[in-house]
Amino acid sequence: MKNLFIAQALYNRWANAKLAADMATLPPEQLAAPSAVNFGSIIAIANHLVLADRLWLNRFTGQGEPVARVDAVPYPALAQLAVARSVEEDRAIAFTRALDPAALATILRYTTIDGTPAALPLALCIDHFFNHQTHHRGQIHGLLGGAGVKAADCDFIFFERETATYANLL
Template sequence: MKALFATRCRYNAWANARLYAAMASLAPETLAAPSAVNFGSIVAIANHLVLADRLWLTRFTGQGQPVPSVDAVPYPALADLRAACRIEEARAEAFCRGLDAARLGETLSYVTTDGTPMALPLALCLDHFFNHQTHHRGQIHGLLGAHGLKAADIDLLGFERETATYAGLGQA
C-alpha cells in the first residue's frame, strides 16, 4: 500500500503541473470568474485544494499551522497559489516516503473544522486525501474546457503509462 500512496503523490504533482500550465493561459479575471461550482471559481477550487491538503497533512504529521477553514482564497495570484501547492506536494511526498505498514494500520484521531471529533483508519484518510484532490482537479479540468481550453490529460493511468512510477516501485 505504501507504494500506491507514493505513486499517488507523484501523480498528484504531475496532474497539478498540467492543470497549472493550462490555468496560466487564462487571465486572472477568468480564473476568478464566478461559476456555479463548489467554491465558486477555478482559483477558489485550487485554493481549497491547497488548504485541504495543508489541513490533512497537518493531521497526518502533527506539524504545520492549523487550518481553520478550507473555503478561503489566500492565494488569488496564480504564481503564489502554485508555490503553495508545491509546498504541500513536497510535504505529502515526504510523509508517504516515511510511511510503514504499522502506521497505515493505525487510527487517526482528529477534530473537523466544525469541531467534531473523529477517529478513522489512517489508510482510509490518506485514500480520501488523494481522492479529494482528484475530484476537485476534475472540476478544474472541466472548467478549463468551459473556457475553451483543452487541458492535457490528467488520468492516473496516463501518468503511469508516461512515467512507469508504480511499475518502477516493483508493483506492476
C-alpha cells in the first residue's frame, strides 16, 4: 500500500501540472468567475485543494503551517498558487516515501476544523487525501470545459502508462 500512496503522490504532481497548464489558458477573471460548484470558482477550488492538502499533511506529520479554514483564497494568482501547490506536493511525496508501512494499521487522532475530535484509520485518511484531490480536480476539469478549454486527460491510469511509476516501485 505504501508504494501505491507514493505513486499517487507523484501522480498528483503530474495531474496538477496538467490542470495548471489548462487553467493558465484562461484570464484571471474567468478563473474567478462565480459558479454554483463547491467553493464558487475555479481558482477557489484550486485554493481549497492546497489548503486541504496542507491541513491533512499537518495531521499526518504534525508539521507545517496551520490551517484554520479550507474555503479561503489566499492565492488568487496562478503564480502564487503554483508555488503553494508545489510545496504541498513536495510534502506529500516526502510523507509517502517516509511512511512506515506498519503505521498504516494505526488510528489517526486529530481535531476537525470546527474543533471536533476525530479518530480514523491512517490508511483510510491517506486514501481520502488522494481521493479528495481527484474529486476536486474533476470539478475544475469540468469547469474548464464549460469555459471552452479542452482540458488534458489526467487519469491515474494515463499517468502510469506514461511513467510506469507504480510498476517501477514494485
